[in-house]
Amino acid sequence: MKSSNYFNWGKKFLLFAFAVLIIINFFKQISTSNKQHQLAFKYTDTSCWVGAGIYEIPDNIHGDSIRYGRDLIAHTAKYFGPKGSVKPITNGMNCQNCHLDAGTKPWGNNYGAVAANYPLFRDRSGSIESIEKRINDCLERSLNGSPIDEAGLEMKAMVAYIKWLGKDVPINTKPKGTGI
Ligand code: HEC
The missing domain is CATH 1.10.760.10 (Cytochrome c-like domain)
Structure with a gap:
């Protein structure tokens, strides 16, 4: 009885640990895809100043x-x-x-x-x-x-x-x- 109790707790703990890992990874993904989005936005933002190119020189x-x-x-x-x-x-x-x-x-x-x-x-x-x-x-x-x-x-x-x-x-x- 005692040993199967321990077994159950072990299983529960493992399940819990897995759940925590999955949740952490989920949030990590959200934050990195947000960052990538922000970076992409930063470099394609059309309100930024861009210098004229060589062919525009008079x-x-x-x-x-x-x-x-x-x-x-x-x-x-x-x-x-x-x-x-x-x-x-x-x-x-x-x-x-x-x-x-x-x-x-x-x-x-x-x-x-x-x-x-x-x-x-x-x-x-x-x-x-x-x-x-x-x-x-x-x-x-x-x-x-x-x-x-x-x-x-x-x-x-x-x-x-x-x-x-x-x-x-x-x-x-x-x-x-x-x-x-
Ligand atoms: C090793 C890197 C490096 C090199 C090479 C370099 N600079 Fe700079 N330059 C800088 C940094 C850093 C600043 C400061 C940027 C700031 O304070 O916003 C600066 C600032 C300037 C500024 C003022 C920009 C501003 O908005 O106030 C001018 C003008 C400038 N550099 C011209 C030149 C010229 C011309 C050359 C080549 C002869 C040159 N730089 C080479 C790093 C460099």
């Missing part, structure tokens, strides 16, 4: 500078890497390693809010920074390089590209999908 002299700026940002190593054609001053990274798709991708550390918010006060330097200063900051810190001439062709081109990308963003606003 076909004129100003456009040539913008195109050069885009290429400098996408293929920085070609110009500033250890064997760079302009000046070998960086570690060989490209700006778009961190600013995805040449700084056009939603939630990809893009340049959407730059034109609308610079010159900007930055705590780090305790001063107001221009786009040029911010680019040189990334050249020095992120690409382990040295700053370039703020009045040079390359700086002007990168600034032209970044300003062109953000030209439709109202001043002092940060559209959804910009920043990190």
Whole structure:
């Protein structure tokens, strides 16, 4: 009698443990599918800022500078890497390693809010920074390089590209999908 009682309790305990496992798994599934849904939503959300592509760059002299700026940002190593054609001053990274798709991708550390918010006060330097200063900051810190001439062709081109990308963003606003 006693032993069959124990047996029953053992069975009941096993059933109970199974039920708990099934319930836990059920909730886990709900929460991961929710997360996946949220992620998918985040990347397909049409209210996010998306930068214009290369084929939208105007076909004129100003456009040539913008195109050069885009290429400098996408293929920085070609110009500033250890064997760079302009000046070998960086570690060989490209700006778009961190600013995805040449700084056009939603939630990809893009340049959407730059034109609308610079010159900007930055705590780090305790001063107001221009786009040029911010680019040189990334050249020095992120690409382990040295700053370039703020009045040079390359700086002007990168600034032209970044300003062109953000030209439709109202001043002092940060559209959804910009920043990190
Ligand atoms: C190793 C990663 C990395 C690389 C490479 C890099 N950056 Fe950055 N950059 C960052 C980070 C991180 C920030 C800060 C983002 C923030 O605070 O929202 C930043 C910020 C910026 C900003 C200001 C953006 C804003 O919204 O305030 C500009 C402009 C910029 N980078 C330009 C460049 C350019 C041009 C290059 C290439 C010469 C470059 N970056 C390369 C990581 C990088």
